[in-house]
Amino acid sequence: MSAVRVWSKPARVVLVLAGVGLGSAVLAFLGALFLHVAPANSVSQEYRTQVDWVVYPEFEQNWKLFAPDPLQRNVAVDARVQTIGADGAVATGDWHGLTAEDWAAIRHDPAPSHLDQNLLRRAWDFYESTHGENDAKAADGSRGQLAERYLERIALQRIGRGGDRAIQVQLRVTVTAVAPPAWSRQQTDTAPHSRELPWWPVGEADWKGLT
Structure with a gap:
């Protein structure tokens, strides 16, 4: 015992x-x-x-107690770059579907990456919170400039250097409202609405740390 x-x-x-x-x-x-x-x-x-x-940042919630407000729109972000060749010729590339890549990586994955789910979405939320509908608002403070650099570097990392030197990058955002259920009387405009951001210059420093 x-x-x-x-x-x-x-x-x-x-x-x-x-x-x-x-x-x-x-x-x-x-x-x-x-x-x-x-x-x-x-x-x-x-x-x-x-x-x-x-x-923040680990336990953030996207809804409020007693008043849930889930996301009711789909946001798709695309990007393209303008390059200059060795002969001085300037060319504008095709749109590169950044959000489409994330969706493709998430679908049918039982344990999708946190980056695939949230990195681009949060970057756009950050940009919207600092700029609203005014794309020239970055001069108002460092947060706006940081939001632009964040989106720009994500786009450059996804697209990659390629052959010719990139001199500018541009993003396009398409917002589509989620249709209400069939039994609802709510009227919602479900047509996609696109917004092209200004061209942002690309320098060698913008590639620093990107793989």
Whole structure:
């Protein structure tokens, strides 16, 4: 018959303190998540910085508690580059379907890559949040310029260097609203709406770190 292990008093104190600390951390974490998804209130506004520090980027949610608002549109991003050859001739390439590549990689994959699912989508969300409908707004702050460089480098990485030197890159975004269910009386314009962004110059520094 094995002897019953008896914890010493200091060991019991340590275990109790560890349990209390772990339980408090779990409750604080769950409280931060609740404040993040709950409707705006005085508590969430006062502690917004602390809540964002806990939630972002790993635990972000795309909906609000009691008022789910799932994405109701499909966004397709394409890109093309303008190149210059050794003879000085300038050529504009065909549109390269960046989103189409991601969709093809995700379909029929039981464990799709997080990058395939979110990298391009989040990059476009970031651009929209800084520019809105004004593509010339980047001069208003560094966030707008960062959003442009982020999209530009994603496009360059996907398209690759190729033969001739790229001198400009352009993106096109096509937004298509998701049709409502057949039983709904909601009227939705499901026609695709395209938006071409300005040409952005490409320098050697824009390729740095890209493979």
